[in-house]
Amino acid sequence: MSKKILSNSVYKSAEIITTQGVQLLFSIALARILSPADFGVFALVMITTQICCSVITSGMAMAIIQKDVVTEKQKSTTFYILLGVSLLVYIILFLFRIEISTIFGNDKIAELIPFAGIIVITTALGQVSNSLIIKSMKFKLIFKINIISLILSSFITILIALKGGGVWSLIFQQVILTSLKSILSLFFGDWRPKLKFEIRSVSDLYSFGKNLTISNIIGTLFNNLYTFIIGRNYSVEVLGFYNRGKQFPSVLVTLFSGVISSVIFPILSRAKSDKYTFKNILSDSIDYVYILYVPLAVVLYFCSESIILFIFTEKWLPVVPFMKLMVINYLFLPLQGVLAEGINALGRTDLFLKIEIFKKVALISVLFFSIEFGLIGVIYGQIFISSLSAFVNYYAVRNVLNCKLDLAVLGVIFNVLICFLLGLAVFDFISGYISTGIVFVVLYSILFLCLYFVYVLIFRKEMLIKVMALRWAA
Template sequence: MNSNSLKSHATKGILWSAVDKFAVQIGQFVVSIVLARILVPDDFGLLGMLAIFIALSQTFIESGMGLGLIQRQNRTDIDFSTVFVFNLAVSGLFYLLLFFSAPLIASYFNQPLLIDLTRVLGLNLFINSFAMVQRTKLTIAIDFKAIAKTNVIGVIVGGIAGVIAAMNGFGVWSLVIQTLLGSFSSTVSLWFFSHWTPSIAFSKNSFRNLFGFGSKLLLSGLYAQLLNNVYNICIGKYYPISSLGYYSRAKGFADLSAGTITNILHDATFPILAAVQNDKEKLVSVYSRMIRMSSFCIIPMMTLIALQARPIVILLLTEKWVSVVPLLQWIVFSRIFLPMSAINMNLLNAMGRSDLFLKVDLSKLPLTIIAMIITIPLGVKGMIIGQVVTSGVAFFINAYLPGKFYGYGALSQLKDMLPVFIATLGMSVLVFLVIYFIDSLILQLVIGSIVAGISYLFFCWLLKLEELEEVKKMCLSLLKK
C-alpha cells in the first residue's frame, strides 16, 4: 500500500469510524436519557451489578482472536472459520456458567431479581458470538461505512423497543429488552453486509497461531474489564443500589466522549498501524498524528462537561438525578488521558507484541489495588478521585515503551499536547465567567457551549495548531461523500 493510498484509507477509515461511533453513542445516549426520565436509579443499578460478569464472559469469547486476524498478514478462510467456531463454542459454555451461577450472583448482592436478569441478559453473549468474525472482516477491509450502518440499525431497533417497554411499565426489563433486540438486529445486519458465510471448519494449527497472539490480549482484556467494572461490584455491595445507578449515569456521560474517541482511534488506526508495522517512519507518523488529534478533541470536551455538569444532568435527567453532578465533574478527568493511553497500547498490538501489551497492563495492577484500598471507605466520590490519580500515572506507564522504541514517549507527547491545554484553559476561564452570571440552566448550557466552541477554536487559531486544519479537511471530505 503506497503512501497516498494509505493516507486515503486512513482518512476514510477514521471518518466512517467517527460517524459510526458518534452516531451510535449519541443514539444510545438519547435512548438512555429517555429511559432515565422514565425509570429510577435502582433499575440502572441492578443492571450495573451484572456488568462485570457479562464483560468478562464477552472477553473470554473474543479471546483477542479478532485482533489476531487483523494483525496477521497472510490470513485464510480457514482462519476465519476457526475463530467463528471457537466463538460459538465458548459463548455457549459461558452462557451455561452464567445460568447456573445466577443464584450466587443474586446472593452476593442480596437481590433475588438478579437470578432471572442474569439468565436472560446472558443470551446476549450467544447473539454477539455470531457477529464477531463478520465485524472483523469489515474492519480488515477498513469498511467502517458498513459497520456504521449495522451499529446504527442496532441502536434504533433496540432503543425503540426499550423505550416502548419502559413506557409500559417493564422497569429494569426494558433495559434487557433494549440490549437483546439491539444486538440481534445488529448481528443480522452484519451478516448481510459482510457477504461471508462461515464453514463449520476448525483448524488446530490456525487456532494455535491465532490464540498464541490473542492469549496475551485475553489476559490483558480480562484485567482491563475487571478494573473497569470492579467499582460496580464494590459500590453495589457496600452502598445503596441508587449509588450504583448514579455512578453508572456519570460514567455513561464521561464515556460518551472519551470512550467514543478511544474506540474510533482503536478501530481505525489498528489495521493501519498493522499494515505499516515494518515501516518505522510511516508508523511513527500515523501514531504521533493520532496522539495530537485525540488530545485536540478530548481535553476541551471533557473540561467543558465538567464545567456544565449541573445543567447537563438536571435538564436531561431531571432533579431526581442531581447526585450525579459531583460524580460527573470528577469522572470526566479520569478519562482525559484515556484515548492517548489507548493509542500507546494499540501500537504494541500493531507490532505483534501482545506480550508487551500484557506486561504493561499488569504493571499497573499494584497502583490500582492501592488506590481502591484507600478510596473505597471514602465513598463513591472518593473512589472516582482515586481513578483520576491512577489514570494520570497510567498514561506515563503506557507511553514508556513507545518512547523507548520510537523516541516518542510521555514527555514528547505532553509537549505536543501543551498548546491544547493552554487553549482549553483560556476556554474554561471564559465559559466560567459567562455562566457564573446566568441563572437559567438552559441558557448556561446553550451560551456556555457556544462560548466554549468559539473561544477554543480562536485560541487554537492563535496558537497555530495544525490539528485545526486537519479537522477542517476531514469535515469537508465527509461532506463530499
C-alpha cells in the same frame, strides 16, 4: 497515511456520532421512565455479562485483523471455537446464578442472569465476520449494521419500559442489540462459516490472541471493579447515579477517541515495518483526538449542573459531582487507548499483558487505600489510576518500543491546562449574570468555544490547518 486515517474515519465518525446520539436520546427517555435503582441493578448484571464476553472478544478476533493472510479453515475454526466457548460460559452462568447474586448482594440478579447470559452467545456469533469487515476497512457497512441494530433495539426497549418492564427493558435492549449486530454482519458481510474445523490451523492466531484475551479479561474485571465496590457497599440508587455520571464523559471519549482507535489499528498493523510512518500515525492520532475532545470536555465540566437539570430533571441532580470527576478521569483515556493500539499493532501483546498486570496491581492498591475516604475518595483514586495508566503506556512506547512522542504528549498537557484555565475564566464571567439553566449552557458554550478557536488559531494553527486539510482530502 494520515489522509488514510481521516478518510477511513468518515464513516466511523458518522457511525459513532449517530449511535451515540441515538443512545443518548434513548438513555434520556429511559431515565425519565425508570428509577436510578433500575439502572443500578442493570449495571451489576452487566458486570457478569461483560466479564463473560471478554473471554470470547478481543483475542482471536484481533488476531484475524492483525494477521496478513487468514485461511478459510482458520476463519471457520475460530467461529466454532468462539461459539462453543460462549455456550459453555452460558451454562456456567446459569448453574451459578444464585451464587453470583449472593456475591453482588442482590437477589434480583439471579432472575435476570439466564436471559442476560444470551448476550454472550449472540456476541460470539458475530466476532469473526465483524473482524473481517474491520480488516477490510468497510466502515460504511459497519455504520449501517450498528445504526439499524441500535434504532430497532432502542425502539423495542422504550415500549417495554412504558409497559412497566423496569430493569428487564434494559436487559432486553442488550440482547436484541447484540443479536441484530451478529445476524446483520453475517448476512451483509462477505464471509459465512463453512463446515471446516482444525484446531492446529489456529495455533498462530491463538499465540497472538491468548495474551490479548487474558489482558481483556483482566481489564474487564478491573474496569467493573468500581461498579462492583459501589454497588456492594452502597445502594443500587447510588450506583445508578455513579453510572449516569460516567455517561456524558464516556460519550465524548467514544466520539473522538473511539473513531481514531478503531481506524488506526489495521493501518498501524500495515505500517509496523516503517518506523517513521508508524510514529507519525500515532502522533497525528493523539493530536486529532485532543484538539477536538478537550474543549467539549471543558464545556461539560462547567455546565454539568445545568445539563443534568434540563435533560434528566431534579431526581438525577446527585449525578453532578460524579460527572465532573469523570470528565477529569476520562481526559487520560484517549492517550492511553491510542498508545495501546500502537503496542498491539507491533505484535507486542506480551508487553501489553505485562502492562495490564502492573496497572491492575496498582489499581487494587489504590482502591484499598482510597475506599477509606468514601465514594468521592474512590473516584479520586480512579483518576490517579487513569493518569498512571496513560503514563505507563507512554513509557512503554517511548523507551521499550523506542518510539518517541514527546512533542505530541507535551502538546496535549499544554492544551488541557490552557483549556481549563480559559473555561474557568469564562465560567466566572457568565456566572456573574446567570447561574444555571439552558441559557447558561448556550452562552457559556458559544463564548468559550469562540475563545478556544482563537487560541488554536494563534498557538496550534499548524495542527488546525493539518486537520482541516486532511478532512477535505478525505
